[in-house]
Amino acid sequence: MLGPEVRWLPSSRCAAGRCVSPTCFGAIFACRDGSACSDTSSPCCRSQRMTTPERTRNDTLRNALVDFLGEARVGEDAHLDGVLVASVRSVSDVEGVLAVARQMRIPVRPRAAGLDSLNLTAPPSGGILLDLRGMNRILEVNHSERYALIEPGVTWRQLYKRLAEEGGDLALPTAATPRGLSVWASTFLDGSADASLVQGALPEKVWGVEAILSSGEAVRTGSGAMSSGWWGRGPLPDLSGLFIGWQGATGIVTRLSVSLRPRLKHVRRLLFPASSRRAAIAAAIRLAREGLCDEAAVLPWTLLRRVFSVEGALVRQPGEPEAYLHVDWSAETLPELEYKRLRLGQNLVRAARRGGSFDEPVDLVALAGLTPALKRLRDLPLRLPLGGAGLEAAAAVACYGPISRLVDGADVLDEAAAAHGVGAAVVIRPMRGAHHGMLHAVLGGYQTGEPEAVHGATARALERLMGLGFVPHRFPTELSRLVFSHLHPGTQRLALRLRRLLDPQGVLDPVPWGLPAPL
Structure with a gap:
């Protein structure tokens, strides 16, 4: 046994014990034997959830926060019903809000500079949103x-x-x-x-x-x-x-x-059109292992279509590259920069011998300076239009995984998208000297009315990627059950123990990796 029974903080939309809230990662429940379970129909699963506070914005909570922070720093969020926002500016402010939360058993979630991309900072109705934007020194x-x-x-x-x-x-x-x-x-x-x-x-x-x-x-x-x-x-x-x-x-x-x-004095950023994605991935891995580059990434063939706003069907035309190899490297001296350029060329020649070819590169720094509309090229491969023209109802998927399975992982994403009739745009990046790699993809339908197809493609891709040894980093929250079912049960139990140790009263509300709060 893990000790006192585990109970759950309320979600904004729950039915039959299943959390379907887009602001909640809740998917794994604690069972009587202390293990974690993703099946709420199991007889060992406790389906009893903690009830929502009877009055979500009651005067007692507001007055307690106002007494400590002042009227100007306690308010509401127009996008979050039943949530009080406490704006803090110092460590003592944080300590005071947590003291109120402990006394009244109110869940707290932190936020800084707006909601994060996964929308994880929205507390349940009746909770406190701890706004950290004022702590900006x-x-x-x-x-x-x-x-x-x-x-x-x-x-x-x-x-x-x-x-x-x-x-x-x-x-x-x-x-x-x-x-x-x-x-x-x-x-x-x-x-x-x-x-x-x-x-x-x-x-x-x-x-x-x-x-x-x-x-x-x-x-x-x-x-x-x-x-x-x-x-x-x-x-x-x-x-x-x-x-x-x-x-x-x-x-x-x-x-x-x-x-x-x-910050080194000299930087080069080139984009090589590649006839073969497999050859581009092999080249990126080789460059990473030789320590020649700061960044080597393989970008989707739809990239320049989006950059130049090319309309039309998402069908690769004859002669159009299958992928783009993006390479950044820097040096303190020009001779060092030139040496890296020569080694880069030699590696591309080796990669081409194994199948595929690379065309003359595009200088991204020069191209980005031609017109304000092309400034976005400076942020490759991070902030780029991943989808092709016309992709709607998109879902983002990102995974870390073995460098030896990057080609297979990229193929899985393409195959899952094709099986459900949606489009896919995949970025492949070796990480940390090519000890491991990252896949980042957008799966999207061609029309706004295809969310079910996108959902099916995403679920299929995640299942197969985890089978290849990848660990999901970003995925739609409604697929958290699928992802968390692959987490080692001992790891689930350890995480529950750590939560109980560090937050025995369950004041800190977020539900990381689907693990319930220990209330």
């Missing part, structure tokens, strides 16, 4: 140890500007999110960024955090737990993972340290 930019210590409300745009003002010798990754989104939100939801071959995904750039537990206790992880500097995660026990990827369910992060990299 850049506490330190350390040029010698190359890190920035920031509060959760700091946006990418704000940090880019600060680095430019301080001389531009340090660079921040370009995240695959709008620049108005907070660094904390995209980092702690396992987001991706450029230079993935060198630095990996965004969570790998976190050196440590300060967090407030539901009890009000402040904790620190990484070197900042012992040192005055926030320059690394070791050699202490790596406790930062208790907060990364948990969507606020284990503690409210009030500061985080993110690593920075030196």
Whole structure:
């Protein structure tokens, strides 16, 4: 047994014990024997849910928050019924809101710089939305140890500007999110960024955090737990993972340290049309393993159609590339830059010998400077129009997985889309020196009335990708049952224990990975 029985926070739309809310990851339930179960019809499953507070915006809760924060910082969200928004500006504000939540047993969810892309920050009716946008100070930019210590409300745009003002010798990754989104939100939801071959995904750039537990206790992880500097995660026990990827369910992060990299003087960005996607993937992996590039990604053949707004059926024409190989590399000196260019060419020749060919590249930096309409090319391969012309009712799918199965994984996405009569646009990226890779796809119907076909294609693709060893990172929340059924049962039980340990009263409401709150 895991201890006291587990109960569930209410979802905005539940029927027969099944969570169907788009704002809830709830899919896995705790059973009498302490295990996790995705089958609510099972006799061992507790179907009793915690009842919603009788009055969602009662005067008692509002008055308690107003007494602590002031009238101006307590309000409502026009898009969230029955939710009070508490705007905080300091650690003491966070501690005060959590104290009110503990006393009244009210669920709390954090938000910074708007809703995240998965819409996970909407609390249930009667809950508190902890608005962290007011905690937006850049506490330190350390040029010698190359890190920035920031509060959760700091946006990418704000940090880019600060680095430019301080001389531009340090660079921040370009995240695959709008620049108005907070660094904390995209980092702690396992987001991706450029230079993935060198630095990996965004969570790998976190050196440590300060967090407030539901009890009000402040904790620190990484070197900042012992040192005055926030320059690394070791050699202490790596406790930062208790907060990364948990969507606020284990503690409210009030500061985080993110690593920075030196800004090199010379940068090249080229786009090679490829007659074979398989050859382009092989070339990207080889470039990644040789350490020649900051980024090597294989982009869909529909890319330039969207960039230049080409209309027409989503049928590849004779002579049209099957894919595009996008390559970024940088150097401090021109001879070093030229050496990398020569090695790049040699690798493409080897890849072509194995099947496929590469046409003369497009210089993305030069092309992006021709007209404002082409500025979007500067953000490849992160912010790009993935779908082809006319794709509607789209669903995004992203998975991390074995580098040896990237070709198979991309084929699975295409086959699943074709089987359901919808379109697919797939981006393939080696990560972290090609130790693993990432697939990011948009599956979409050709008409707005095809959501069922898109859903079927997405479910089929996810099932087969997990069979190949991929771990889903982004997927429609209604498919959470399918995804979480593949999670090791021991891992499910451990996650439940950690939640109970860090949040015994169930104040921190998010339902990460479908795990229920321990109320």
